[in-house]
Amino acid sequence: MKIQRISDALSIKRTVDGGTNEQLLAVKAIVENVKLDGDAAVKRYTERFDGVVLDSLLVTLDEIDEAYADMEDEMLAIIQEAASNIRSYHEQQLRPSWMTTAENGTILGQKVTPLDSVGVYVPGGTAAYPSSVLMNVIPAQVAGVERIVMVSPPGKNGKVPAAVLVAADMAGVKEIYKVGGAQAIAALAYGTETIKPVDKITGPGNIYVALAKREVYGDVDIDMIAGPSEIAILADSTARANEVAADLLSQAEHDERACSVLVTTCEELAQKVLVEVERQLVELPRRDIAAKAIENFGAIYIAADLNEAVETINQIAPEHLEIITENPMELLGRIRHAGAIFIGRYSSEPVGDYFAGTNHVLPTNGTARFSSPLSVEDFQKKSSVIVYSETALKENGQKIAAFARLEGLEAHARAIEARFK
Amino acid sequence: MKIQRISDALSIKRTVDGGTNEQLLAVKAIVENVKLDGDAAVKRYTERFDGVVLDSLLVTLDEIDEAYADMEDEMLAIIQEAASNIRSYHEQQLRPSWMTTAENGTILGQKVTPLDSVGVYVPGGTAAYPSSVLMNVIPAQVAGVERIVMVSPPGKNGKVPAAVLVAADMAGVKEIYKVGGAQAIAALAYGTETIKPVDKITGPGNIYVALAKREVYGDVDIDMIAGPSEIAILADSTARANEVAADLLSQAEHDERACSVLVTTCEELAQKVLVEVERQLVELPRRDIAAKAIENFGAIYIAADLNEAVETINQIAPEHLEIITENPMELLGRIRHAGAIFIGRYSSEPVGDYFAGTNHVLPTNGTARFSSPLSVEDFQKKSSVIVYSETALKENGQKIAAFARLEGLEAHARAIEARFK
Secondary structure, three states, X not given: OOEEEXXXXXXXXXXXXXXXXXXXXXXXXXXXXXXXXXXXXXXXXXXXXXXXXXXXXXXXXXHHHHHHHHOOHHHHHHHHHHHHHHHHHXXXXXXXXXXXXXXXXXXXXXXXXXOOEEEEEOOOOOOOOHHHHHHHHHHHHHHOOOEEEEEOOOOOOOOOOHHHHHHHHHHOOOEEEOOOHHHHHHHHHHOOOOOOOOOEEEOOOOHHHHHHHHHHEOOEEEOOOOOOOEEEEEEOOOOOHHHHHHHHHHHHOOOOOOEEEEEEOOHHHHHHHHHHHHXXXXXXXXXXXXXXXXXXXXXXXXXXXXXXXXXHHHHHOOOEEEEEOOOHHHHHHHOOOOOEEEEOOOOOOHHHHHOOOOOOOOOOOOHHHOOOOXXXXXXXXXXXXXXXXXXXXXXXXXXXXXXXXXXXXXXXXXXXXXXXX | OOEEEHHHHHHOOOOOOOOOHHHHHHHHHHHHXXXXXXXXXXXHHHHHHHOOOOOOOEOOHHHHHHHHHHOOHHXXXXXXXXXXXXXXXXXXXXXXXXXXXXXXXXXXXXXXXXXXXXXXXXXXXXXXXXXXXXXXXXXXXXXXXXXXXXXXXXXXXXXXXXXXXXXXXXXXXXXXXXXXXXXXXXXXXXXXXOOOOOXXXXXXXXHHHHHHHHHHEOOEEEOOOOOOOEEEEEEOOOOOHHHHHHHHHHHHOOOOOOEEEEEEXXXXXXXXXXXXXXXXXXXXXXXXXXXXXXXXXXXXXXXXXXHHHHHHHHHHOOOEEEEEOOOHHHHHHHOOOOOEEXXXXXXXXXXXXXXXXXXXXXXXXXXXXXXXXXXXXXXXXXXXXXXXXXXXXXXXXXXXXXXXXXXXXXXXXXXXXXXXX
């Protein structure tokens, strides 16, 4: 990490990992075999990749009970409160079907319908991510999706981590399978004897999961393929260096390729943050990961003024943006591109990762220019509704026929005219 | 086309054309060369594929004036009225930014922002498609997109068809380039000396355009890759066979791979429609195309009752659905999957293609299970907004830190705690 002039800020160029050819071929083979052999293939891959032989893929009610017993009451209450906050926020996103009516009898509208079924992938590995369960399941549930399936790879003990099971149960998931990797994505997309297929698959995963999602996309819908986490902090001289540094490190600990950027109008802050990052870094349990991220994708930029700083942020289009300035609210209207905007000193980014209620699934890698946070709308779709009365068609039929003929589509014109023969 | 029992209805299996390897390699080369050589490459490809040598890619104001002069006044008025209807409908889709406030100072919300820039592709070839211009440009404009660029291949005379230019001008496009094919998509995605890059590309095109859109996806956003057009008609004994047949043929004339399906509870209607389709087909200018579509992708299914008919429609998830029954409105709530729903005898599908105001860019190939018509929302994106006060963070900070530690993310916990040191 070093201090740079703003002109260097846009040289940061990052790409989403596309996987190797070997990985892609492996994924294609797994998907094909799950299509052919169903449960048998899924169990074979689970034995090979997770090292467990499973009789049954379905998580039982006993396993859920056991998971609750494994958790401390205080932690259960925190997860419950987070779930409740996430639910409240996402309920604000619900939009009704609507229509307009005209005196000639025309009715036009949009009918909003939830997806029939959704599959949520929850990654395994050394840590458990109950927050990921809440962030993917709750918007689907608020949207009205009837069937929400969760899949997560079993650990060596044949179990899914307690915190993940508890979060799923609290969010209302009734169907959980101990399957991970590309085989889980294939099972969700094409179905097996045990797992009925779904219409959309969401949730993060490793490169095999990402490639499998790309592979099945089109047959089912998927959410975005997320890149490594990013934070940009826009700060002036009122920001505290230790807080800014701590927030930069909170993203850096996610991934060696995570990106932490400070854009500031204050050279003194820049110098202090540089020192603080080094000081705090060595005390972190995940310092090896965070150090690589800071070294390769960390940067501090000095802007001449807030205008230049804001323009730089818009060009970066970061996943997470913190604004820690004297009057942060007055900058909100000028931020055009950011996944989530955290305003003021007390809105530290982890507030949004876990608890405030906003979604932590956000556009990365500059895609905030055209993409949005995961939302209720990702689990609904719309149908246009058109009602034309006899009067309306009499009024407009000849115009419609003329337009069709202009495009050389005679059968379109005749379909209209058939009504008046 | 033949009459079949409902059990055969779901055997219709269609796939989107993925292109050949040769086509894919050609597209990759074109994209690469436009990236390297900019305008020079674009002009070379225009000479090779469109057979025209262009000095300037930009359509001039003189060319626009000429286009208006080429059109009949009556037709201009019809396009203008269609544009106005499309604008009114899409304005209903606008949703404001919103926020919630809590007494502890927390503010949560969603900020809605238009995309900065959008490129609309309009296909060339023998026919001109001004309706496609309106359907892609107007939602972007209603969304608030500042820069809307249109590209369309020049004809042998070096010009874009008058109807296309007029529609673009009426919709408010200020920047039109005479470029088509994969080279147009590459220019929009990566920019050339003349054409500045855009953030999203929409609009239909041939297989080279579709492959190029896939190729640039991720660097910019794209709309859906549409498959051939589809119509399903749900009709009972109250429907008129000649009208049903005309509507089936109006889709069939689009493409040899278009799909026209009737699902009816009335065997007599089925027999009559079969006869009518054959009778009307031979009189169509595009009978060669329509005949192939009807032969390969046309079908009439007899359902035992309306329940079975509705369920079949939901399984097909058609792009266009017409409901021509005694009480069509009472079925609307039971239709879960369809791109656009046309209700009653006078709501013939071409009403929506050109004039009513709804969008004619719709999900094909069963993707109405999870996709929506093109809308204003496709040209906007959202940012989450989080304001936590000191009080709010004091209330909740320890819970957030505990949740972070449960996931093994110590730096997240410390970022919160840094505020209270």
